[in-house]
Amino acid sequence: MTAVMQARLPAPARLRDPMLPSLYRLERLQWDTRDTFSMDLLPQNGADMPAFKPGQFNMVYVYGVGEIPISISGDPGRRDVLIHTTRAVGTVTRAMSEMKVGDTLGIRGPFGTAWPVDAVRKHDVVIIAGGIGLAPLRPAMYRILATREHFGRVVLLYGARTPGDVLYRRELKQWRSEFDLDVFVTVDRATGSWRGSVGLVTQLIGRAPFDPLNTVAMVCGPEVMMRFTTLELEKRGIDRNNIYISFERNMKCGVGLCGHCQFGSVFVCKEGPVLRYSQMQHLLSKWEI
Amino acid sequence: MRAKNGKVSTRAVIDRQDFQQLFDHLSAQGYQLVGPRLRDNAIVYDELSAVTDLPIGYVDEQEKGSYRLTKTAQPTLFGYGLGPQSWKKYLFPPVVRLWQAQRHNGGFDVIPEDHEPRLLALIGVRPCELKAIAIQDRVFMGGAYADPIYQAQREQLFIVAVNCGKAGATCFCTSMDAGPRAASGYDLALTEILEANRHIFLVDAGSEKGEAVLRTIPQRPATDLDIAAGERIIAQTAEQMGRVLDTNRIKEMLYANYEHARWDQVAARCLMCGNCTQVCPTCFCTTVEDVTDLSAATAERRRVWDTCFSLDFSYIVGGSVRASPKARYRQWMMHKLATWIDQFGSSGCVGCGRCITWCPVGIDITEEARAIRSDSEDKRFTPATGGRKHEHA
Known part of the structure; x- marks a missing residue:
C-alpha cells in the first residue's frame, strides 16, 4: 500500500513545503491611485526569483498580520523585479501599504493558471479590464507587446469608476499613442476635467475593432462586469471557447488543499484563476455558487 | 478472500483470548x-494499551440528532458503530502549526516546523472509514501539490480494519459502495464472531506488513465454517442498513437542481x-491563523x-460569495455528492451517517437528496420505477 502510494506521488511535491514563504525585500512602494498601490519586491539575500506567467498570483504575507492572494502585475520578461498592485481595503493590504522600503514580506508562488498569450498567436486579442482587474492583465499586455508581430489587432478596453481611479495612467497614455494598439478608456462617473468616454466598459465592446471570428478575449474585473462582458462578447460573435476570465475567490493555501476558493467543480487557485468562459458559463448565470 | 492487486491473501482465525x-x-514494533x-458517553478514538481499553459490550443507538450508548452483558469488542470522531484527526490534525517567524530589525526569518510522523496502528477502522481515507489520499496527495504533513503520517500507519457486524439507523454505506465489508486499504481486516461457545476473529491480511504481523500471533487457518459465519454476519449487516441514498446519476440530478425550492x-x-463538516471523515477544508506573541517578536x-458553513469562508472584498444559508448548505451537499465526483473521481460521501447523527436539528442528507430528486424539475431524474430510463442523454 505504502509503496504504491509513494510511486504515484509527484516528485516535486516533496522538494519544498508549498506553505513555506520565501522572504522578499520591499524596494519601492508607489501609489497608483488614491487607494491602489504597487510594490516592487526583490528576493532577500540575492536568492533566485521564480519565473511567472501572465495571470498568475502569489500569496503575500505581512509579518504577524496575515496572507492574501495578489496577482502579479509586472513584466514576465523582467527577472530583476517582482511587482504587485493591490488596493488598500483589508487588514493585510492596509498593513502592506504602510510598509517602508527595506521591510520584509513573505511570498509563496507563483500559483495558478495563466492567460494563454503564447497559445493565441496570429489571433486578434481583446483585453477587457474593469478597475483593478487591469493589474493581472498588464503582464499579458507586456508579453504581447514584446512579441507584437505575432498577433493581429490588439485592443485594450478599460473601465474605471472615476478618472481618479484610472490605473497605470502613464502606460495607458503611452499604449494609446502606439499605431498598432487600440486603447479605449471609459469611466462610470466623470468628474470635472474628464473629456473622455463615460459609461460601462461593456458599451465599448460593440464598436471595438477586432474580427470576432479570429479573436481571443481576456477579461478581468468585478464578477458582475465579467458576466455582462462575456454576454456582449458572445453577441459580437466570439466563440465562448476563445473567451478567458480571471476569477477572484477567498484563498488560504493557493495550492488546492484548503477548499476556500471552490467555484463549482474548480478550485480557482489551482484550475484558475484564468479559466475558459465555456467551462464556467453555466455557473456565471447563477448566484452564490 | 479478495486477493487485490495480486497480493497474497491470508485467512486465519484468532481466538479472543x-x-x-x-x-x-504492534506495540513491540x-x-x-x-x-x-x-x-463522555461517546465512543472516541484515543490511545489504547490493552484490549480491555476497548468499549467492551457497548452498543449504540443512533438517529437524526441522537446518539445513545448502552452497556450490555455481551463481551463483544467491536459491537458498536461509529462515534463522532473519524480517523482524519490523526492524518489531518484539527490544529497544526505550519511555521514560526522571528522578527529582527526590519525583517524576519521563517522557521520551518518539523512534523515528525508517529508510527500509528489504527485499531477498528470501519470499511466506510477506509474508503474515507482513500478519498482523502486523493485530496491531499493526488494533485500537483501534496500536503506534506498528511503524506508523512500516511506512510506510518498500520491499519486494522473491522468489518461491521451491525448497521446503525443512520448508516448507508451500501449505497455508497463503502461497506459493510472492507474491500482494500487495510493491513489486517477482522470480522468479530461471537457465538454461544466461541468468540473469535476471522482475519484477512491485506498487505505484506499485515501478513508478517499475523504470522507472529497465535492463529489457525480459517475453516469453511468460520468463513461462512463471517459472511453471514456481513450479509446481515448489509440487510440492516438504516438508510438509502439513490446515487443513480446523482451528479447530473443535482446539477439540474441548483435552484430547487428544497434548498x-x-x-x-x-x-x-x-x-x-467536523464529523465528516472526508471534509478537508482548512483556514490559516496568523498570530503573534504580545511583543510581536x-x-x-x-x-x-474550517467549515464552508461560515460566512467568513467565502469572504472577498465586497462581501461573502455565499452570503445566504441556502447557498452554504447547497455548497456543502453539492460538493459532497456532485462536484467532488468531477474533482476527485468519486463521491465525497461514504455513507457513514455521522452528519445525520450529529446534526443538532436532525438534517438528513439522504432525505434532502431524495426530496430534490423526487421533485426534480428535470423529470429524467425522478426515482427509478424499473426499466432503463436513466441512461445518459
Missing part, C-alpha cells in the same frame, strides 16, 4: 495503538454550525479545520 497479543506485537474508547427549506432549519501560522 489471544487478541491481546496483536496489541502487544514501536506502534502507538489508537482506537475506540469510551469518553430554501433546508436552509431554514440549518443552524450553520458546521457540525456535519515571534509570529506563527496555524492551519485549523
